[in-house]
Amino acid sequence: MAPLKKEAKEEKVMGITVKKDEDPSEWYSQVVLRSELADYAPVKGCMIIRPYGYAIWQNIMDYFNGVMKKLGVQNAYFPLFIPESFFGKEAEHAKGFTPEVAWVSTSDEEDGERLAIRPTSETIMYDSYAKWIRSHRDLPLRINQWCNVVRWETHAVKMFLRSREFLWQEGHCVYETEEQCELETRLILKEYRRLAEDILAMPVLTGRKTEKEKFAGAKRTYTIEAFMPDGKAVQSGTSHNLGQGFAKAFGISYLGRDEKKHTPWQNSWGISTRLIGAMVLLHSDDKGLVLPPTIAPIKAVIVPILFDDTKDAVLNKCNEIKTQLFREFNFDVKVDDRDEYSPGWKFNEWELKGVPLRIEIGPKDMEKKQVVIVRRDTGDKEFVPESKLLDKTKELLELVQENLFKKAKKHMENSIVEVKTWDEFMEAAEQRKLIKTTFCGEIGCEEKIKAESGGASSRCMPLDAEKAIDGSICVKCGKPAEYVVYFSKSY
Numbered sequence: 001m002a003p004l005k006k007e008a009k010e011e012k013v014m015g016i017t018v019k020k021d022e023d024p025s026e027w028y029s030q031v032v033l034r035s036e037l038a039d040y041a042p043v044k045g046c047m048i049i050r051p052y053g054y055a056i057w058q059n060i061m062d063y064f065n066g067v068m069k070k071l072g073v074q075n076a077y078f079p080l081f082i083p084e085s086f087f088g089k090e091a092e093h094a095k096g097f098t099p100e101v102a103w104v105s106t107s108d109e110e111d112g113e114r115l116a117i118r119p120t121s122e123t124i125m126y127d128s129y130a131k132w133i134r135s136h137r138d139l140p141l142r143i144n145q146w147c148n149v150v151r152w153e154t155h156a157v158k159m160f161l162r163s164r165e166f167l168w169q170e171g172h173c174v175y176e177t178e179e180q181c182e183l184e185t186r187l188i189l190k191e192y193r194r195l196a197e198d199i200l201a202m203p204v205l206t207g208r209k210t211e212k213e214k215f216a217g218a219k220r221t222y223t224i225e226a227f228m229p230d231g232k233a234v235q236s237g238t239s240h241n242l243g244q245g246f247a248k249a250f251g252i253s254y255l256g257r258d259e260k261k262h263t264p265w266q267n268s269w270g271i272s273t274r275l276i277g278a279m280v281l282l283h284s285d286d287k288g289l290v291l292p293p294t295i296a297p298i299k300a301v302i303v304p305i306l307f308d309d310t311k312d313a314v315l316n317k318c319n320e321i322k323t324q325l326f327r328e329f330n331f332d333v334k335v336d337d338r339d340e341y342s343p344g345w346k347f348n349e350w351e352l353k354g355v356p357l358r359i360e361i362g363p364k365d366m367e368k369k370q371v372v373i374v375r376r377d378t379g380d381k382e383f384v385p386e387s388k389l390l391d392k393t394k395e396l397l398e399l400v401q402e403n404l405f406k407k408a409k410k411h412m413e414n415s416i417v418e419v420k421t422w423d424e425f426m427e428a429a430e431q432r433k434l435i436k437t438t439f440c441g442e443i444g445c446e447e448k449i450k451a452e453s454g455g456a457s458s459r460c461m462p463l464d465a466e467k468a469i470d471g472s473i474c475v476k477c478g479k480p481a482e483y484v485v486y487f488s489k490s491y
């Protein structure tokens with residue numbers, strides 16, 4: 001018997017032509033473009049998120065909307081345009097964001113004021129908060145918005161990781177007390193960590209940003225930092241305790257339980273489509289995308305091995321298995337029944353697209369009442385009796401998820417190097433390590449570290465272990481050290 005329309009199309013899958021460890025930058029672009037996550041836009045510095053990429057973002061949104069609902073955060077929407085005068089109200093915030101704000105230029109002079117395209121929404125949201133908050137009964141106020149923001153950077157676009165426009169969520173909450181504000185600021189960080197580690201299989205360091213790296217206008221910024229195979233970190237989510245600075249600047253106050261006027265405490269926090277870029281960089285390989293099952297838009301693909309005389313029976317079996325998997329797990333499984341491509345071509349394509357499991361079914365498998373399951377992460381192939389299919393699928397999806405996390409965690413832990421001297425620091429920076437050291441905390445000293453080391457910046461001070469022990473000195477200037485800090489190059 002002859003395979004159906006054998007090699008009808010001999011053209012090759014547009015596979016990845018460079019190796020991840022040889023040319024990470026070109027490799028990354030090829031993976032993102034050829035797996036159809038995203039495309040370049042006709043507008044400089046922007047990107048187009050294609051349906052396959054957006055489905056991942058949708059999964060992140062669905063997951064995190066569930067988290068926010070439990071925390072009592074409600075979604076809302078504020079305007080894209082922000083009056084210029086709003087930026088002037090909080091001095092540090094204005095200083096931090098003004099250089100990268102994009103302004104709207106129209107001939108409409110009636111408004112009398114320039115409009116900014118939001119780089120972040122503190123100012124426009126808190127203008128409304130000042131009107132809405134009257135009494136302690138209005139607190140806590142917890143609002144989030146899913147939206148796009150624009151930061152007019154000069155860096156070249158790196159899809160998902162750095163572009164002038166990107167998608168994110170920004171949560172903005174207001175509290176009666178400093179304690180509650182700090183508690184929830186850190187609770188959000190914990191939720192970000194859970195999203196990164198449990199859903200994206202991406203281990204992260206959690207900690208506080210240094211004075212130099214904290215959010216403009218914040219009292220304290222907490223961060224999750226992922227570490228990539230090429231030795232660069234990706235800041236993957238931040239949660240800011242804003243203190244009372246914005247509340248004072250925007251005139252937000254409330255009548256307390258003591259019938260007196262008080263200034264509330266605020267936080268803001270965000271994750272963005274950068275998460276997708278970090279996840280792609282972290283897990284994917286020379287064959288293309290590798291997606292953790294929990295976030296993958298398609299968890300398994302069924303590829304029928306078709307011959308003329310058994311075609312209908314095999315396709316029926318494939319659809320039967322698809323229905324079984326959907327009923328059991330309620331997730332998307334695809335049957336690739338396209339006639340015009342050979343099984344080998346399809347294997348390559350689904351590997352390129354990072355689908356966690358491939359299930360192959362041919363006439364011989366049907367005779368033996370079995371299927372073949374292949375893992376995307378390891379390439380391991382298993383013959384599985386049909387009667388064990390559901391259990392095995394569940395087990396393998398969990399194994400893939402776990403394996404990706406463990407592999408990344410091992411790399412991150414093995415990359416951490418503790419250094420005491422500047423020579424050791426320079427050597428570790430050269431080797432693209434995640435450098436743990438002691439630091440004085442001064443902004444000027446940190447700037448010198450970054451300049452002289454060829455771009456190693458502070459990532460965070462470890463959560464609840466940020467104080468340097470007495471007697472330790474700053475790795476750069478030799479003054480008494482205040483903090484323990486992780487440094488590395490970054491995206």
Ligand SMILES: [Zn+2]
Binds near residue numbers: 440442477
């Ligand atoms: Zn120093």
